[in-house]
Amino acid sequence: MPDTTNSKRVKHTRELIQDAAMELLAEYGYKGTSVRKIASKVGIRESALYNHYTNKEAIFLSITSKIFTTPFSHENDQKIFYENAKKGKRFLQRFMTEFKLLSFDKNSEKLFRIMMIELMQNSSLRESFIKEFHEKNIKLLSSSFFIMMQEGLIRSSDPMVMANEFLAPFFYLRLQISLLKADGASTTPLSTQFEKHVDFFWESIAL
Amino acid sequence: MPDTTNSKRVKHTRELIQDAAMELLAEYGYKGTSVRKIASKVGIRESALYNHYTNKEAIFLSITSKIFTTPFSHENDQKIFYENAKKGKRFLQRFMTEFKLLSFDKNSEKLFRIMMIELMQNSSLRESFIKEFHEKNIKLLSSSFFIMMQEGLIRSSDPMVMANEFLAPFFYLRLQISLLKADGASTTPLSTQFEKHVDFFWESIAL
């Protein structure tokens, strides 16, 4: 396989560029990250970068495209999903665990930082955030709460409102974690808040 | 008063610079806002700016220093505060109204955007956010919830957790409003969510 070895080499430096760019973007943002800084972090010259990416923007897009792909993607399997929702608190705990895992994952952390910095300056990133994060999770949660209401597990209320109330603390927690980590502070006290959130919330809705 | 007229003139252009800088910073961030762009928005040359501010950073600081000064500052009056907390839901509604007002205030909106863009890149801004916004509000809310518990108005639970659960949706709502406004989208559907949050939350904790 001659082609494979070739593309592997390319992929290798391409990945090195992505890693370097991700690190710099998470710290200095798009404007603060120069093509030369990325190149020097990889160990090549700025002109050599253009053999792998057509643009600075192309590097940026190759990274931001990965922000909203990971979480809860397999939840779309309807059958399993309905069965899970019937489990009530256990379902919420599973949701929490996935969110918590992402919140403390090193790679996801960098992507989150990049998102936060660019969110107010990049229109397509905003669109992705609203559709791929917010609306997707609200949809998932509200229909889950709807099922729980039908099953008589939780009190009757607007599932949409309930979903927002359940989701918001996760996001706020994640932001706090990123802020503390940016200053090298300890995030351990925040670690238990994920479980506390689910406990408090379940007490708030359980029948 | 000769000095007054003089300083008023200076203050005049100083304010024009601040207004221009605030607008640009809210849209393009610190790195994306050049001294020349600020000057041209005011109608002067870049060199003239340095008669009013020593630095680009000085302009930035004069704006960011105003971010965390406004909200809930009068809540520190202990006597009034204790009486207010005893009112239960009414207190939460008052808190909500203040937050909602800020969320839809045009000036506060710009400051919020600047904060969001620079939060991950500016250490002192992070510190202010955690201390002046997060900790201050958590302190205020948790001691309020504590009083409500003593008064038998709400169920017994960790006041700290309760405060976080009450605060997070406000922040998340505010972020959503900023994102929608950045794209020129309508924020009216989010307007009623403030009240819905208080209603839902009160149902979750009231005895």
Added chain:
DNA sequence: AATTAATAAGAACAACTGTTCATATAACCA
């Protein structure tokens, strides 16, 4: 081993950055 393709380097480009300077203009106070 010879040829072709992929990747690297280095120099150069025009545009832009924050800041400073000498100088001109305007506003103020005596």
Added chain:
DNA sequence: TGGTTATATGAACAGTTGTTCTTATTAATT
């Protein structure tokens, strides 16, 4: 009115920016 001070100008500075060349080097294919 004359002198002082505050504010504006325009040019210049040394860096940095993204990008594009031409040329060299390395690897893959024949």
